[in-house]
Structure formats: C-alpha cells, structure tokens
Amino acid sequence: MVCIKCGANTKKGYTTSVTDLGNCLLIVRNVPCYKCTECNEIIYTGDVIQRLEQIIEQAKQFSQEISIVNYSSAA
Ligand SMILES: [Zn+2]
Numbered sequence: 001m002v003c004i005k006c007g008a009n010t011k012k013g014y015t016t017s018v019t020d021l022g023n024c025l026l027i028v029r030n031v032p033c034y035k036c037t038e039c040n041e042i043i044y045t046g047d048v049i050q051r052l053e054q055i056i057e058q059a060k061q062f063s064q065e066i067s068i069v070n071y072s073s074a075a
Pocket residue numbers: 003004005006007008036037038039040041
C-alpha cells in the first residue's frame with residue numbers, strides 16, 4: 001500500500017478517527033489504518049471505511065453530543 005498523496009510507503013498502524021456529524025462529534029479509537037511514512041496521510045482500507053460508516057449510522061441514532069467508540073468493540 002502506498003500513500004495516495006505522495007506515493008511513499010505506508011506503515012500499518014492504528015489511529016483515532018474523529019467525525020463531525022453536525023449535532024454530534026463521533027470519536028472512534030483504535031481504527032486500523034495505513035500511515036504514510038513521509039507525510040502522515042492516513043489511508044483506510046475498504047473494509048474499514050464500511051465499518052466506520054456503520055458506526056457513524058449507529059452514532060447518529062444515539063445523538064449524544066460526543067460519542068467515543070472503540071473500533072474493535074463497536075457492535
Ligand atoms: Zn504521503
């Protein structure tokens with residue numbers, strides 16, 4: 001996997017995804033990702049993007065001001 005921005009190599013790791021849903025801030029911790037070794041761009045695989053979308057849909061229903069979810073333990 002190479003960086004979509006600069007083409008450098010990426011390293012597997014974990015990141016915290018923060019999504020502003022307007023009325024709610026969703027924080028997902030320990031999201032698996034690839035991180036560029038040059039510019040720190042974060043790249044998610046298709047699986048992870050789908051999963052994040054599911055988590056976002058669920059968070060919208062709770063409509064708390066701030067939701068903090070652990071990626072691996074989210075239902
Ligand atoms: Zn890069």
